[in-house]
Amino acid sequence: MANIEISNVSKVFTDKARGRDVTALSNVTLSVKRNDFICLLGPSGCGKSTLLNMIAGFDKPSAGTLTVDGQPVTGPGADRGVVFQQANLMPWLPVWENVAFHLKMRGAQKAVRREQAQIYIDLVGLTGFENHYPAELSGGMNQRVGIARALLMNPGVILMDEPFGALDEQTRMDMQNELVRIWQKSQGTIVFVTHGIDEALTLGSHVVVMSARPGRIAEVIPITLERPRDITGAEFNDIKRHILHLLRPDRAAA
Numbered sequence: 001m002a003n004i005e006i007s008n009v010s011k012v013f014t015d016k017a018r019g020r021d022v023t024a025l026s027n028v029t030l031s032v033k034r035n036d037f038i039c040l041l042g043p044s045g046c047g048k049s050t051l052l053n054m055i056a057g058f059d060k061p062s063a064g065t066l067t068v069d070g071q072p073v074t075g076p077g078a079d080r081g082v083v084f085q086q087a088n089l090m091p092w093l094p095v096w097e098n099v100a101f102h103l104k105m106r107g108a109q110k111a112v113r114r115e116q117a118q119i120y121i122d123l124v125g126l127t128g129f130e131n132h133y134p135a136e137l138s139g140g141m142n143q144r145v146g147i148a149r150a151l152l153m154n155p156g157v158i159l160m161d162e163p164f165g166a167l168d169e170q171t172r173m174d175m176q177n178e179l180v181r182i183w184q185k186s187q188g189t190i191v192f193v194t195h196g197i198d199e200a201l202t203l204g205s206h207v208v209v210m211s212a213r214p215g216r217i218a219e220v221i222p223i224t225l226e227r228p229r230d231i232t233g234a235e236f237n238d239i240k241r242h243i244l245h246l247l248r249p250d251r252a253a254a
């Protein structure tokens with residue numbers, strides 16, 4: 001059974017201010033297997049976040065069905081962890097309390113929260129920063145805290161919406177390597193939204209290329225390149241060229 005099954009999903013938003021409908025997604029079908037690392041890639045406005053939000057259960061499809069582990073998605077759940085572009089940490093709580101926040105919500109004792117938090121703090125490479133506050137950390141470190149917080153609930157699926165978009169190039173590359181390491185170690189399914197071709201090709205077991213509005217799937221490309229991936233390699237660039245053609249058919253033809 002697929003881990004995530006998206007069948008003929010469409011999403012229409014009503015733009016009340018302008019009195020018209022916006023079709024964000026049109027007839028999207030995608031099957032995601034357990035432990036796949038799916039990168040959703042496409043131009044701005046093609047509906048990547050909309051699709052991710054529907055898997056997260058923040059939003060509902062206008063048509064079609066969406067299941068996770070065979071269950072229809074009816075709302076957010078502990079089986080799906082979400083990481084956004086901004087870590088959205090609680091500035092008044094130290095790192096470990098932020099990481100263990102969901103456990104606190106569930107009434108877990110402090111000693112249990114502290115112990116669990118440490119496992120994931122170590123996993124994301126923040127050992128020694130347990131008692132720091134978010135304002136004392138860099139953007140990349142705050143994102144690690146957000147990732148640790150999502151991992152702590154041990155969700156089968158992690159949904160990431162441009163989590164490294166606000167980081168500088170070097171930190172982004174470090175975080176990409178780190179995320180692959182964490183994914184390989186902890187196992188689980190990742191759906192990762194990006195508009196960076198290099199990022200998608202560096203991370204994904206599959207790259208799902210989406211076309212401009214209304215968002216559709218142009219192609220699902222399995223990426224079998226050896227890891228760590230060489231972004232200057234010939235094969236990498238062959239796939240990149242193919243994706244550029246998919247994203248810009250008009251320019252490719254010119």
Ligand SMILES: Nc1ncnc2c1ncn2[C@@H]1O[C@H](COP(=O)(O)OP(=O)(O)OP(=O)(O)O)[C@@H](O)[C@H]1O
Binds near residue numbers: 022048049051
């Ligand atoms: N709540 C909403 N109400 C109305 N329109 C919306 C809403 N959310 C998204 N849209 C529209 O749906 C389309 C898809 O938006 P979405 O944010 O999913 O795209 P995206 O591919 O993630 O873009 P980006 O890469 O710029 O973040 C856009 O045209 C957007 O304006």
